[in-house]
Amino acid sequence: MNMYAKCGSIVNAYNTFNRMGCSRNLVSWNTIIAGYGNHGLGDRALELFQDMKAEGMRPDSVTFLTLLTACNHSGVESYGIFPETEHLSCIIDLLGRAGRLKEAEDYIERFEFGGDPIVLGSLLAACVLHGEVPMGERLGKRLLKLEPATTSPYVLLSNLYATDEKWHGVAETKKLLKVSGLKKEPGHSMVEVNDTFEKFTKGDFSHSRILDIRETLRTLSSAEGETAISAGYQN
Numbered sequence: 001m002n003m004y005a006k007c008g009s010i011v012n013a014y015n016t017f018n019r020m021g022c023s024r025n026l027v028s029w030n031t032i033i034a035g036y037g038n039h040g041l042g043d044r045a046l047e048l049f050q051d052m053k054a055e056g057m058r059p060d061s062v063t064f065l066t067l068l069t070a071c072n073h074s075g076v077e078s079y080g081i082f083p084e085t086e087h088l089s090c091i092i093d094l095l096g097r098a099g100r101l102k103e104a105e106d107y108i109e110r111f112e113f114g115g116d117p118i119v120l121g122s123l124l125a126a127c128v129l130h131g132e133v134p135m136g137e138r139l140g141k142r143l144l145k146l147e148p149a150t151t152s153p154y155v156l157l158s159n160l161y162a163t164d165e166k167w168h169g170v171a172e173t174k175k176l177l178k179v180s181g182l183k184k185e186p187g188h189s190m191v192e193v194n195d196t197f198e199k200f201t202k203g204d205f206s207h208s209r210i211l212d213i214r215e216t217l218r219t220l221s222s223a224e225g226e227t228a229i230s231a232g233y234q235n
Contacts, residue, residue: 001028005035024055030062037070045070065094088113089122096126101135117146121156128160136160144176151182 004013017024017032029052036045049067052059068091088111095104104123113119120143127136140157147153154177161169191198200207207213 001035002031005031005038008039010035010039010041024057026057026060026063029057030060030066033063033070034066037066042070061094061098065091065098068094085113085116085118088116089119092119092122093126096123096129099130101126101130101132105135115146117143117150117153120146121152124153124156124160128156128163131160131163133160133164133166148180149182151177154180154182 001013001016004010004016013035014032017028020028029048033045033048033052036042036048045067049059049063052063088108091107092104095101095107101123104126108119108123120139124136124139124143127133127139136157137160140153140160143153144157154173158170158173158177161167161173189200191200198207200213
C-alpha cells in the first residue's frame with residue numbers, strides 16, 4: 001500500500017487498503033491517509049479520517065501529523081499557498097516528537113527552510129530529545145553560523161552532547177559560548193499570588209521576602225524527604 005502510494009498509484013493503494021477489511025489497523029489507516037495527503041487530496045484524507053473514527057479506531061500523534069501534512073499539501077496544490085515558518089515549525093515539531101527526524105530534515109530541505117533558525121532549532125531540540133547526535137551536531141553548527149549572537153544554539157548543542165555523555169563536546173561548546181561573550185539567561189518561573197505575579201529567577205536572592213522563601217523551601221524539602229523515606233520502608 002505504501003509502495004503504491006509513493007509510486008503515484010493511489011487507486012491501487014486504496015484497493016489494497018480496502019481488501020484488508022477487518023484486518024485494517026492504525027498503521028494501515030495512517031498510511032492511506034498520508035498517501036492521499038501527499039498527492040494533494042486533502043479532502044479525501046479528511047474523509048478517510050472520519051471513516052477511521054467511525055470504525056472505532058483511535059488516532060495517534062502520527063495520524064494528526066499526516067492530516068496536517070495533507071492539509072499543507074492541499075493548500076499548495078489548490079490555492080498556491082506555500083507554508084510559512086510557523087506552519088513548518090509545527091510540522092517539524094510533530095515529526096520530531098514522533099522520532100521521525102530524517103523525514104523532518106527532508107521536509108525542511110524540500111521547502112527550502114534550511115536557513116531558518118526557528119525551524120532548525122525545532123529539529124535540533126528533537127535531536128536532543130531522541131539522542132540523535134550526528135544530525136544534531138550538523139544542525140547545531142548550521143545554527144551557530146546563522147545565529148552566532150544567540151545563546152540557544154550553544155545550549156541545545158551542549159545538551160545534545162550531554163545526552164550521549166560526550167563531555168568533551170559539552171566543555172568545548174561552553175568554551176565557545178564563553179569566548180563569544182554571550183551569557184545564558186537564567187531560567188525563571190512566574191507564580192500568581194492574590195492577582196500579583198511573582199518572578200523567581202535561578203540564583204537570584206534579591207527578592208524582598210527571600211528569607212521566607214528559603215524557609216518554605218527547606219520545609220517542603222524536609223517533608224518530601226520524609227515522604228520518600230516512608231515510601232521506601234513500605235516497599
